[in-house]
Amino acid sequence: MAKKKIDFEKLKEEIKKIVSEVSEIPQEQLKEDARFVEDLGIDSMMALEIVANIEKKYKIVIPEEEIPKIRSLKDVYDIMEKLLKTKKGK
C-alpha cells in the first residue's frame, strides 16, 4: 500500500487552532518561534491541556520526558512530525 503522505501544512494549522483555543490567543498572534511561557504566558496547565487535546485528536502519545522540551509552536510541529512519521511507519 502506498504510504499516505502527511499534510504538514494542514497539521500546522490544526495545531495552531488547538493552541489558540486553549490559550485564548488569536491565531495570527501565535508566531512559530514565540516561547510559550515567556512570550505567550501559557502556563503548565494550559500546556498540558494542549498536549492532551493533541493526543486525543491524533491518537498519539507524547512521551512524558518530551513535554518539558516543548517550548514553542515550532517544537510542537517538530515532535508531531517525528511521532506521526513513526506511527505511519509501523
Add this chain to the structure above:
Amino acid sequence: MVEWDINKIKEVLPHRFPFLFIDRVLEVDVNQRKAVCLKNVSINDYFFEGHFPQHPIMPGVLIIEAMAQSSIILFASLKPEIAKLKPDYYLGKVEAKFLKPVNVGDVLILEVEGEKILDNVGVVKAEAKVNNESVAQAKLTFAVKINR
C-alpha cells in the same frame, strides 16, 4: 481492588468537614487511570441550610469540588511518591455541564478518568452520576505543587 474507607481518604485528601465531599472510594484502576468515588447527599450537609431552605439541591460548584477531590484520589494513586509529600493541589480550569439537579438522599457517584497526568499537572475527565444517570460532566485541569 479494596475500597477505601474514610480514614484512608483522609490520609490522601487534606480536606475536612465541612469541605470533604468523598465518603468512600469504590474503585481505583491505575492501569486504566480511573477512579470511582461516592458521596451520600444528606439533608445534614451544611450547604442545604442555605441552598435552598425550601428546595434543597446540591450546588453545582460543590459537585465540581467532589470531582476535584476524586481527581486527587486518582492522582495520589498514580503518583504515590508525590502524594506522600502532601503537596498543594490547585484547580486551574473547569469546563462543565450540569444535566440534572442532585437532591437530598441521592448517592452521588463520581467517575474520573485521567486524560494526561504528569508529576505537577493533570487533565481529567469527570462524570457525576445518580442512579446510573449522568448529572454532571466536566473536564478539570489541576496543578500540584510540592511545598519545600
